[in-house]
Amino acid sequence: MSSNNAAASALRPVSAxxxxxxxxxxxxxxxxSARELVAGGGLVGFSETTVRVALSRMxxxxxxxxxxxxxxxxxxxLSHRQRRQEAAxxxxxxxxxxxxDMVVITATGRSAADRASLRATLTDLRLAxxxxxxxxxxxxxxxxxxxxxxxxxxxxxMRPTTDPAALAGRxxxxxxxxxRARELLAAxxxxxxxxxxxxxxxxxxHLLEDPxxxxxxxxxxxxxxxxxxxxxDYKDWLIETRRALIERVS
Numbered sequence: 001m002s003s004n005n006a007a008a009s010a011l012r013p014v015s016a017x018x019x020x021x022x023x024x025x026x027x028x029x030x031x032x033s034a035r036e037l038v039a040g041g042g043l044v045g046f047s048e049t050t051v052r053v054a055l056s057r058m059x060x061x062x063x064x065x066x067x068x069x070x071x072x073x074x075x076x077x078l079s080h081r082q083r084r085q086e087a088a089x090x091x092x093x094x095x096x097x098x099x100x101d102m103v104v105i106t107a108t109g110r111s112a113a114d115r116a117s118l119r120a121t122l123t124d125l126r127l128a129x130x131x132x133x134x135x136x137x138x139x140x141x142x143x144x145x146x147x148x149x150x151x152x153x154x155x156x157x158m159r160p161t162t163d164p165a166a167l168a169g170r171x172x173x174x175x176x177x178x179x180r181a182r183e184l185l186a187a188x189x190x191x192x193x194x195x196x197x198x199x200x201x202x203x204x205x206h207l208l209e210d211p212x213x214x215x216x217x218x219x220x221x222x223x224x225x226x227x228x229x230x231x232x233d234y235k236d237w238l239i240e241t242r243r244a245l246i247e248r249v250s
Contacts, residue, residue: 011187011198016046016054021063022201023242024074025082026235031071040242044197084124088207089228096140096214098164099157105133107152118152126211128171136171138164140214168217180206181223188230200234203227 014022023040024032032040034055041051055072058064064072074082103122110118119129125143127135139157149155160167168174184206187199210224218224 011195011202014044014198014201016041016050017058017063018201019044019046019197020051020054020058021074021078022197022204023238024064024072025078025085026238028239031067031073033071036242037072040238043193043238043241045194084208085204088204088210089231091210091212091228092142093140093212093214094142096138096216098159099139100136100160100164101127101139101143102130102156102158103127103135103149104154104156105135105152106154121149124208128211130171137211138168138214138217141212165217168211168213172211172213174211174213174219174222177206177209177211178219178221178223181227185223185227185230188234196234197238200231203231207231 019041020037023037034052037055038048038051041054042048046054055064059066059072062075063078065075066072105118107118122129122135125137126141127137127143130136136158143155145155181203184199184203188196188203190196190199207224207227212224215222
């Protein structure tokens, strides 16, 4: 089996709903018409009927909002996801001086749902749990520290007394992340539009799990930047191809 075929076999098919969300989240404009979404869906293997049925269901489920002029935009809930995805693709790191952020959960008596929500929030900030209630990461990101978090946690700084690269390797599965990223890069290197779309849609989710560590703490040949570039190149291609299709049918 070729490396490309091996990567393809590891990809789960994208549903019509996921494909339409990917088209809207990756669009350069906030709304798309049904015709544009049908054209985009056709690029990645979905028929017009399938796209229109999916659009109706997504409006009913409040995934999408239909505007007064008949166009479609993401709901506020999914707009928030779009902003997270854009941040994952355009991650901004700063020079690292060896310090680490440390977050200690101080709130007590919370429900299981509240505890799970806080864990998810700290994970979204690319922190890793050192031990129960103690989360850390290198201080090379500007953490979005809200008043809500300040009421639940204490934020400190630290410097590990052991090898920081070894600590990072214990906190994050860097080898596993890099291996999966290389699989996705191999899958994007194809002329099959369905496979390429599936790989790029999957790569967004994978980039959300990139710990965005300083270069000093990463293994050699870290594929994070290459995966981001592959996704951005595909996004540009999809935009231009969709425009061309719309002009052709107009």
